[in-house]
Amino acid sequence: MKLEKNVLLAPYTTIRIGGTARFMCFPSDFAELSKAIRWAKEEGLPVFLLGRGANTIFGDYYGLVINTSRLNGMKIFHAGEKVLLEAQCGVRLSQVVKLALELNLEGIYKLAGFPATVGGAVAMNAGAFGTEISHYLKSLLVMDWEGNVEKISAEDVKFDYRSSPFPDMGIVLMAELELKRAELDVRHEQNLIKERRRRTQPINMPTSGSTFKNPPGQYAGKLLEMVGMKGYRVGDVAFSHLHANFLVNLGDGRYEDALKILLEAKRRVYEEFGIYLEEEVKVVESCSTHGGQV
Template identity: 50%
Template sequence: MQKEEKVSLSPFTTLKIGGVADLFCSPQREEELRQCIQMAKVKDVPILVMGRGANLLVGDVEGLVVSTRYMRGMWVREEKDGLKVKVMAGEPLKTLIQLALKENLEGLYRLAGFPATVGGAVAMNAGAFGYEISQHLTHVAFLDWDGRLHRVPAKEINFSYRHSPFPRWGIVVWAEFLFPRSEKPVYEEYLQIRERRKKTQPIHQPTCGSTFKNPPGDYAGRLIQLVGLKGYRLGRVAFSEIHANFIINLGGATFQEATELIQIAKDKVYRELGITLEEEVRIVEGRRSDGWKIL
């Protein structure tokens, strides 16, 4: 298992912004992940879990960063109700989507273009176009913060809009799904979704995905545009001209620039429209964040 000190995190995030992590490890197996948890306990430092660094804005990290990107593998079994798929947390979501297209499976193809791992997608209950990844989830296995493995039925996990109990409960090791086969070909709709993303999202620029959650009955991007911040630039970051709810890195951007831009949008939308925007992106710095687990 790879263990390092003083690691720059910018190469490990899709926004290409990142401070320095005091400690960094990349487990490949469950037992190595357990060793990471024990190491953090011995050193008395918090843990931040990363997959591919999507949906993450991170500064300097005073603790242990655990990257699950090498915890990969996928197993498939035919069932009478569809296809059962067990996937390791570090497997790219793209791999699972490719299987869904090949086997003509329901739902998952709508997440095409998400640069996440399966574990990361489960942890944030990733969703798009009326679909959430938890819809076809049957079980999740995770290590709790004492290193014990739990296998929990999805129906016992409180998933909600872009939210799950992870990493509060622990670190996802693998997820199991049961996907029904679609009665109609899904590939054509997949192509339509992919083309729509190309036209409406800055997919060719460094971004962390949606910056804010959509308020009930509205869209964060519409609100940001309404207060005149679409395309607004601060230093080396900006709200995209293509989609106002996406922050883009124009080259060499810093954590401070990005967090300041986020605050500008929150303040302006609240001041002018009376609506409080809630971040969808996880913001991590120092030793404190919702993304941390303090051992």
């Protein structure tokens, strides 16, 4: 398997910010993925699993970035009013949403617009408009960090708000989703969601998506707006004028500026409300033992 060296990371993230990865590879099957992980372990290198780079801000990464974009197989099984979908980790979530619209399947269409892969969506338990991807999971094929592969029931995995045991528990290789046919017209509902996103989110700018998780009973965007962070700028990194919880790259955004603006936002909210904001975006540095999957 070919290893690419000194790879610029910005083009592989949705916010277009990033330093350099010492190594990057593009496995085309699970055997190559396992081989890459074993190699990194032998070399003492950290590993980061990268899908589409949503919710990710990179600095320089002194390790191996494994790009899962070629692990993109998908199978569909029809079972009466249900549809079972097996999707490898590198399948784009938009492909799943497109299928849901074509077959008029309920629920998961609400995740339209997420620039994530299936693996990354599972790892962060992606959600919006009252639904989460974990609601539709039946089973997962997981590889632990020793290279062992196991199929596990989704019921045995503890999912929380925007979090899961992955990647610490292992790498999501494949997800089996169980989707039901809807009674309502999901295309109409999805169009309403798309229009709401268009009005309230910077969908036409390089962005990492939601920056902070909503604290219990609060909205991070509202708190940030109340402390003057809406439109606040450090260099070419800013919080959007449309939504205070969306970080955007205005042109030449740098990792260092992203760190500064994140710290300033957390400081202001804590000093004003006594609330500590927790990042939803992943700030990726080389010091971590295991990487993420986004």
